[in-house]
Amino acid sequence: MEEEIHEELLFARTLETDIKGESIFNVLSNFFTEKSIPFTNIISVATDGAPAMVGRYRGFISHLKRIIPGLTAIHCVIHRQHLVAKHLSDRLNQSLHFVIKAVNKIRSNALNTRLFAQLCDENDEDFQRLLLHTEVRWLSKGACLTRFYSVFDSVLEFLESRDPDLKEKLIKFKADIAYLTDLFKKFNDINLQLQGDSLNLIETKGIISAFLGKLKFMKQNISRREFSQFPNLSQVECIDKDIHTYSQHLSALHDDFKTRFEDMLTMDIPPWIINPFDETEVDVVLQEELLELSTNEELKVKFRKDYQTFWLQAETPVKYPGLWEIARKFLIAFPSSYLVERVLVPLQTS
Template sequence: MISMEAWIWISGCLKFKELKHKLQLQQNMFSCMHSQSEGAVKASFIIAEEIARACRPFTEGEFINNCIEKVCGIVCPAKKQAFANISLSRNTIASRVDELGSDLQIQLKEKAKDFVANSLAIDESADRTDTAQLSVFIRGVDAKFSVTEELLDLRAIHGTTSGQDILSQVEQCVSNSELQWNKLVALTTAGAPAMCGGVRGLVREKHTGENHCIIHQEALYGKVLGMGQVMTVVNKTVNFIRSRGLNHWQFRSLLEEENCVHEDLPYHTEVRWLSRGKVMQRFYDTHNARFMESKQKAIPELEDEKWLSDLSFLCDITDHLNGLNVKLQGRKQLITEMRDSVKAFQMKLRLWEGQMHQGNLSHFPVCQSVSDAVTIPFPTEVDAGKLNTLKVEFSRRFADFERQKINFDLFANPFAVDADTVPVHFQLNSSNCSVILI
């Protein structure tokens, strides 16, 4: 016969096992919920990153969530609740993007501590609310020659945008990022006077090096050709067509009826200088469409064979300049590679100038087509003079490249340079040649 004490002990053991089993079930449930919650948060961050990269509105998250739930209800109904736990509301996406941005800033700040040398590129432009936005990019190199290129900051400038205002914003950006001024070896800007003024102020105050943006300099060359009379007519015509919805629709309909190779005519903007070549080419390809005449806005210049010759030259040369500009763009490019592209283009200018003097338009297809159509002699000598002007302007603006030729050649191919022409401390130690990278 079991005693009362034994019966109480057995009952206690059974109760303990029951409670232990319930606790294990609860722990497993919480563990499963935690795992699902962690996965849902991670998925939310991934989708928020994709929305930010695509520059889509934050409200896109709700649309994506709706699509996911409907797809999962068909493909894997058992997992529908797990996908429903992913929060993709507008506020959540905004919060996720802010957290991702803050994390990237922290990572960049940590990387910047290891930079042996760095350079900044700054540019200013107005947004659609007419607020000046100053973008600051950084390129840094650490002791292992690992190159980092990132957007350092985007700062709004309210009020004036003088050189002192730009300088003040750059100083704040450098200070917030905890960069060291003694490691700043170059500051790249556009050719605008305010930007150059800011650079000069920074040079005098912080004793840094200075150079100007290669791409921006190349974009200024079209202005030295003195062909504003051509661009004025083109811009006026394009604005008339594109600024009115009815005109734009009728123009597109006319191009479609005439089976034109193009379906539309783009705007030209000074901010996006690559658009000039596209606008010029489209304008030439569609200038035979008598749309302006139908609107009682005839363009007399289109009947002027000399003006058409100037238009054809501007079409071809801007196309060549755009090709160079595209080569100079892109991440992880070395200065020596950009120098080679510019030098190759300078050699092309010399070749084209000589061919123009001979009346050879092989590399200027639009000029060739106009030359075959007009009754007057094509002004090859005038265009050769313009090419010479462009060649001289290239040499002037890229004079720094010639002054650094020895250093560029030493870095690009240290075993092909004359040892007597390089600095003494490089003559016997070729492994140090990679220092030119910074």
């Protein structure tokens, strides 16, 4: 619309019976029929990876692909990143459990909440309350840990007379908590990058590739006690066993991340989409169109902004249909289900 991508919620309907792939497809099919929307308008679909959506024979996507064979199916990149972040060793998972237990002990009781806020005020803390952790919110774990660690000393003081055993466990595993706080801050950063409006597959691949490389560097650095990427951990005394635990965890995260995002990392992006004016090899069928485009002096001026704005010009699909047919998949396809989550979650919780 007006040479820009506009993102809108088309419709949301409740499933009246079961949540099988066929039932989901029938709701979509009925809506498209009712509104006279051709199925060929769909070029991609992003899902949360649930069996009802991605099942090979009876999943929603399998039903859709029978009508649209060239459909691009994407497992939400934010959902996949969240699954990677949940990959914790037994020890780290236990340390996280102690944090959540302490938060719940303070937040689940109104009196404790008020007393803790008063203690934080007396200790001149930047915050006066903890954040609850919930598995259903993508940024929750990182936010919970960051807030918790920022008032760590006040938490220990508060638990001294109320739960001394839990206090000792938090002290014992302080290095783990510092490590997890730093790591989940990084996961939150990439999460926010993947939530941007108008995010396309090309930008998404760049973000994913960069974070995979960072995990590798983090593992190498922490193995030789280089903590520049872990500011909180750098302030805590770590023994060799701690370093080994964190190194092994980062290595496992790297492998899991690489496996879950294999399709994104190996995605072949034609270089002419990013710079159509740079000499590059192209399919014989598209050679003529690309030659005409690359020698168009008027288009060169418009390319100075960015490649996405360039391809969204109204004349592009008309003059260069072959190139546009390929480029649009990388520019328009949703890499995640974030837009749906953003719209529907407030409705579910209001």
